[in-house]
Amino acid sequence: MIRSAKLACGGAVALMLLGGMICPAMAETNTDSAYGRVEQRIIENNPDFDIQLKYGLNGYAVNDRGSVIRLDIVCDTDFAGNVSVQTSYSEGFGTKNMTYAKDVEFKAGENTTLEFCVDNMGSGIAKVEIKDSDGVLVYSERDSLSIEGNDMVAAVGVISDRQDAMSYIEDVSMDNVYDNAKVETVALSPSDIPESEEGLEAIEYLLVDDYDLSGLSEKQSAAIKQWVYSGGAMILAKSSDENELSSFDGDFVSAVNDTQKVHELDGSDGYYLNMGYGRIVVLPYSLAQTDEKDKTAQAQAALEAGFTDMTQNWIDGGWYYGGTYYGYDVANAANKRSTPSPVVIMLVLIIYIIVCGPVAYIVLSRLKKKELIWGVIPVCAIIGTGAIYMVSLKYRVTKPIGLTFVAADISGDTKREDAYSYIIGGRSGQYKIDINSKYSNIEMDDSMESSFYDNLNAVKNDGKDGVTLNYYSNRSFGTISANASFAGSNDIGRIRKNLTLYTDGFEGTLTNDTSYDVENLVVMSEGYYYVADVLRAGDTIRISRKNTHKFDGGSILDGMRSYYTKKYGEDYFGDDESSAEWSRNYYMQLRLAQYSRLAADDGVVAVWGTIQRDPDMMSDADTENYGSYMVYDIDTLKYEDVDGVYYYSIYDRDENGIGGSDYGDDDLLMYSETVDVNIRFGKNDDITELIYDKTQAGSGKNKVVVQMLNRETGEYDTVFADGQTIIKGQELDKYMSDGCLAMRFISPQQGDYYVDSYLPHISARGGVR
Numbered sequence: 001m002i003r004s005a006k007l008a009c010g011g012a013v014a015l016m017l018l019g020g021m022i023c024p025a026m027a028e029t030n031t032d033s034a035y036g037r038v039e040q041r042i043i044e045n046n047p048d049f050d051i052q053l054k055y056g057l058n059g060y061a062v063n064d065r066g067s068v069i070r071l072d073i074v075c076d077t078d079f080a081g082n083v084s085v086q087t088s089y090s091e092g093f094g095t096k097n098m099t100y101a102k103d104v105e106f107k108a109g110e111n112t113t114l115e116f117c118v119d120n121m122g123s124g125i126a127k128v129e130i131k132d133s134d135g136v137l138v139y140s141e142r143d144s145l146s147i148e149g150n151d152m153v154a155a156v157g158v159i160s161d162r163q164d165a166m167s168y169i170e171d172v173s174m175d176n177v178y179d180n181a182k183v184e185t186v187a188l189s190p191s192d193i194p195e196s197e198e199g200l201e202a203i204e205y206l207l208v209d210d211y212d213l214s215g216l217s218e219k220q221s222a223a224i225k226q227w228v229y230s231g232g233a234m235i236l237a238k239s240s241d242e243n244e245l246s247s248f249d250g251d252f253v254s255a256v257n258d259t260q261k262v263h264e265l266d267g268s269d270g271y272y273l274n275m276g277y278g279r280i281v282v283l284p285y286s287l288a289q290t291d292e293k294d295k296t297a298q299a300q301a302a303l304e305a306g307f308t309d310m311t312q313n314w315i316d317g318g319w320y321y322g323g324t325y326y327g328y329d330v331a332n333a334a335n336k337r338s339t340p341s342p343v344v345i346m347l348v349l350i351i352y353i354i355v356c357g358p359v360a361y362i363v364l365s366r367l368k369k370k371e372l373i374w375g376v377i378p379v380c381a382i383i384g385t386g387a388i389y390m391v392s393l394k395y396r397v398t399k400p401i402g403l404t405f406v407a408a409d410i411s412g413d414t415k416r417e418d419a420y421s422y423i424i425g426g427r428s429g430q431y432k433i434d435i436n437s438k439y440s441n442i443e444m445d446d447s448m449e450s451s452f453y454d455n456l457n458a459v460k461n462d463g464k465d466g467v468t469l470n471y472y473s474n475r476s477f478g479t480i481s482a483n484a485s486f487a488g489s490n491d492i493g494r495i496r497k498n499l500t501l502y503t504d505g506f507e508g509t510l511t512n513d514t515s516y517d518v519e520n521l522v523v524m525s526e527g528y529y530y531v532a533d534v535l536r537a538g539d540t541i542r543i544s545r546k547n548t549h550k551f552d553g554g555s556i557l558d559g560m561r562s563y564y565t566k567k568y569g570e571d572y573f574g575d576d577e578s579s580a581e582w583s584r585n586y587y588m589q590l591r592l593a594q595y596s597r598l599a600a601d602d603g604v605v606a607v608w609g610t611i612q613r614d615p616d617m618m619s620d621a622d623t624e625n626y627g628s629y630m631v632y633d634i635d636t637l638k639y640e641d642v643d644g645v646y647y648y649s650i651y652d653r654d655e656n657g658i659g660g661s662d663y664g665d666d667d668l669l670m671y672s673e674t675v676d677v678n679i680r681f682g683k684n685d686d687i688t689e690l691i692y693d694k695t696q697a698g699s700g701k702n703k704v705v706v707q708m709l710n711r712e713t714g715e716y717d718t719v720f721a722d723g724q725t726i727i728k729g730q731e732l733d734k735y736m737s738d739g740c741l742a743m744r745f746i747s748p749q750q751g752d753y754y755v756d757s758y759l760p761h762i763s764a765r766g767g768v769r
Contacts, residue, residue, distance in 0.1 A: 277310050333628075591632070600647070645764070692720040
């Protein structure tokens with residue numbers, strides 16, 4: 001049944017307790033759904049204010065994900081001040097999320113609607129506060145919201161004039177792409193669409209069925225666009241040629257209509273294409289008006305076409321991008337602020353010692369005034385301290401230091417920026433930092449507090465003068481970390497690829513069509529890479545297959561180990577430069593691993609490098625800023641030597657998904673002595689052979705025993721033994737069942753003798769499509 005939350009506001013009821021004590025007023029909104037319910041608890045009452053809270057996408061929100069909270073406020077008098085919202089967890093769990101605030105001016109008797117897009121709903125606790133222009137609290141409430149848990153749900157937001165005809169979508173099976181995921185629909189209208197990306201994080205799909213979106217505001221359209229670039233799937237089902245995307249910018253519309261980069265749906269009319277880490281699916285018919293016998297199959301085809309690695313990640317409950325940690329690492333390495341020279345300090349100290357010691361003694365002896373030594377030494381101490389103080393003034397931290405790393409996707413006419421910042425305060429106390437307003441979805445990580453359970457004291461405020469970030473540091477040189485994203489027109493240019501992709505490398509040309517030199521350039525496919533010190537603006541380089549390097553070990557974590565060893569030596573984490581380059585490259589390797597292929601005979605190719613461009617997340621007036629700026633281009637290419645299906649790594653088809661199995665996704669490190677892995681290939685893959693890479697088996701470490709479940713005997717057989725590298729034909733048939741393999745990996749060392757072991761690199765090929 002389509003979820004609907006029609007909020008009806010209830011009045012507050014005053015409860016009298018024994019002894020004349022008064023408890024906070026309680027009220028609950030009535031609704032015909034489990035979602036959208038609000039249990040209101042007024043803490044600081046004020047009869048001048050009437051406040052109604054609504055949340056989510058038509059009342060639908062999810063634990064620990066972003067969402068939208070809207071307040072309808074009527075004030076009986078003219079009022080100027082500040083309204084804030086903060087979400088948190090249930091009683092007994094100490095952490096809170098960032099506070100979102102707005103400067104407001106209310107006219108007496110007029111209704112004002114405020115929208116807050118929050119990055120995390122916690123467990124559904126929301127605190128609302130109103131303060132006057134002097135910062136005095138005049139009203140507060142703490143509400144309990146009924147929100148969804150992360151329980152293997154593929155949520156589909158539906159915008160349609162025929163909501164009654166869309167309920168069948170909940171009967172669609174996702175088993176071909178994800179076992180046990182339940183499809184649920186959320187009925188939406190344009191007014192439900194929030195103005196920032198976080199507000200859409202509760203859903204995996206947005207289905208627009210024969211509906212004109214031209215009425216959306218610029219901010220709403222931008223929010224959908226950024227949500228898609230982050231991994232959302234947008235399904236456009238239209239039976240007419242009306243321009244339902246006229247509210248979106250031209251770059252977005254051009255990308256949707258770029259038929260050169262599309263892939264046709266299997267068994268159904270329509271096409272789909274990648275857009276950032278998300279996907280657009282276009283159907284030339286309405287799913288509400290489809291014939292009864294065909295509609296379930298067509299809806300299933302649309303959902304499967306929109307399913308990406310990021311979709312699976314979200315269903316698993318992980319909205320957070322795993323590369324964020326390495327983005328902060330790169331930001332931290334950007335600190336170029338000069339520090340006191342130890343030579344200068346030592347020189348001052350040596351002069352002080354010489355003056356206080358032998359110089360003072362000799363001079364006073366000649367003057368026959370040795371008794372003055374007790375006065376000379378304190379005077380020298382004062383002068384020496386003053387000299388050190390004067391030297392330190394040059395290095396004093398008088399305002400916060402902002403260290404920012406920006407990763408900009410310039411793969412098309414739209415530029416998508418992800419910014420990661422460390423902010424270091426020179427002293428304990430309150431800080432206020434101006435934030436570039438284009439980064440509307442700024443999120444903060446609490447790294448300055450003494451423990452994970454301490455409360456985060458940070459406020460994002462939308463005021464008359466723009467967006468500010470206010471936070472309190474509880475110690476000198478305390479740090480906080482913040483990240484944000486932005487999607488807009490590409491003002492940098494493109495790195496043009498003319499590459500041919502093979503299963504054993506790539507070749508072709510790259511042209512730098514930007515006005516910047518691209519430094520520390522990396523080109524990477526699944527398993528191979530090429531590096532260059534610089535690609536000058538306007539220049540073209542030619543890459544031959546023999547100049548590409550094969551991954552070390554078959555996994556991404558140490559894939560470039562031989563390059564780093566050659567450039568920096570065996571200990572290539574020994575300095576800031578090498579660790580920053582490693583973190584930057586590993587950030588992009590994770591990006592490449594999470595980019596979805598359009599078809600099973602596609603491979604993913606990424607190009608990235610650093611340019612001399614200053615990040616602009618924080619104002620220079622409030623922050624001493626340092627940073628680095630990386631550009632990248634990522635896309636899919638057909639394998640030239642594949643006539644069917646190819647998977648560089650079978651672990652990409654692990655049905656347990658990202659982080660769901662007992663081994664490392666990035667380095668294939670086994671977390672136990674025996675690891676069971678279930679591999680599920682696509683329904684049309686028709687896998688014909690498995691290829692074991694003996695050159696990378698064990699990566700020079702421990703060679704792991706590989707077993708597969710024999711469907712005929714019900715026992716596990718040892719495979720890839722005695723030099724065997726390929727399994728195909730009838731031998732493969734006895735292990736394959738409906739495109740699935742049950743595999744077991746056993747470390748040769750067990751128990752007390754167990755040491756680190758790694759899964760071997762195995763590829764797969766399939767039949768001609």
